Amino acid sequence: MRESTKSLVYVLLVLFVISCSSSSDSDETNNNPPSLPTAINKDAQPDLSFFIDNQPKVQSTTIADTSNYYHARNSVLGFSSFYTFGSVYSGFLQAANQQDATFTDGEWQWSYMYSYGNETAEILLTSKEVADGWEWALYLTYDDGQGNSYENYKVMEGTVSEDGLQGTWTFNSLNPETNQEVKAFDNSWMVTSDDEKVFSVKAYAEDGSVDFSADYIQNSSDYDLTYMFSDSNDWQVLWNTDSNIGSVDDGTEIRCWDENFVNAPCS
Numbered sequence: 001m002r003e004s005t006k007s008l009v010y011v012l013l014v015l016f017v018i019s020c021s022s023s024s025d026s027d028e029t030n031n032n033p034p035s036l037p038t039a040i041n042k043d044a045q046p047d048l049s050f051f052i053d054n055q056p057k058v059q060s061t062t063i064a065d066t067s068n069y070y071h072a073r074n075s076v077l078g079f080s081s082f083y084t085f086g087s088v089y090s091g092f093l094q095a096a097n098q099q100d101a102t103f104t105d106g107e108w109q110w111s112y113m114y115s116y117g118n119e120t121a122e123i124l125l126t127s128k129e130v131a132d133g134w135e136w137a138l139y140l141t142y143d144d145g146q147g148n149s150y151e152n153y154k155v156m157e158g159t160v161s162e163d164g165l166q167g168t169w170t171f172n173s174l175n176p177e178t179n180q181e182v183k184a185f186d187n188s189w190m191v192t193s194d195d196e197k198v199f200s201v202k203a204y205a206e207d208g209s210v211d212f213s214a215d216y217i218q219n220s221s222d223y224d225l226t227y228m229f230s231d232s233n234d235w236q237v238l239w240n241t242d243s244n245i246g247s248v249d250d251g252t253e254i255r256c257w258d259e260n261f262v263n264a265p266c267s
Contacts, residue, residue: 033101033108034127034134037160039169044189044199046083046216046225050241051076053143056261065263068087068255072237072248076225082214083201086187089156089171092138118145120194127226133161150179165191190257195220204229246257 051073056066057241082120096110103109107128114121122141127134137157143149155176160167168188187201195218202213212228217224221242227235240246245259247256247266 021124031103033103034129034162036097036125037134037136037158037164037167039090039156039171040084040094041164041167041189041191044197045167046199047218047223048076048080048238050223053262054244054261058209059257064260066261068248068258068263069246069257071245071250071255072239072257075227075235075248075250076237078214078229079214081201082088082203086171086185092123092125092140092155095123096138100123119143120145125210130159133167134158153179154181165189169182 014093043174047067054073055067056064056069062067071208077170091183095112098113099110101108101110107126109127110123110125112123120143124139124141126137126139129135134262135157136146136159138156139152141149141151156169157170158167158169160169166189168186170186171182175182176182183204185201185203187199189199191196191197197216197218199216200213201213205211211227215226216223221240223237223239223241227236229235234248235251238247244259244261245257249255254266256264256266
């Protein structure tokens, strides 16, 4: 495991303990800081319950073939954990919630430091009001006491609307050779209503190119999930939760199923 990864895990564990055990009084003034956002907006997360809840079984008295549906189901659920990658970074924001904010140079700041043995970690979270919400950035300074350190590593940054229903996050990793942050993931979302939303997430290779991406669109009972890969064919899965009808296009063939999840011709 790289040293930078070890240090990040250490900091996250410390922050989890602190955020669960400490508390502070909020500043009850007319100029209160914004509410802290979440690394993952649960309202914007793709709704994959259609594939989780439906597991049709072929009865022994039938010859129904549901392979097309399961081809889509395995693809969708196989990548489901990819949509929650931001939870790794949630500890930083949870810990900031236990601190008092100060207003400095036109922005709100939460700063806190922790140490364990020879290791020290200092975190700075900043927020500045912009036209479409709040602009956020989180920095980490770390020293393991054994000659390995980095300063003001920008862990994450983004813009989130006042109500949290629209925004973007960029999550960085640390290049161990240069001690500079490089883009690891980013995601964007917009929630228009309970049944209308879009969500996009991208993963980046070391050279900065997009390695994998997923785009999710929900419009009432119609769903569209598209995967794009850097080294293989793109995939698109379409389904409707009212009719149960859907299709999967793996870049070589389009396969469809009917209202009973049985293979059907694609119209």
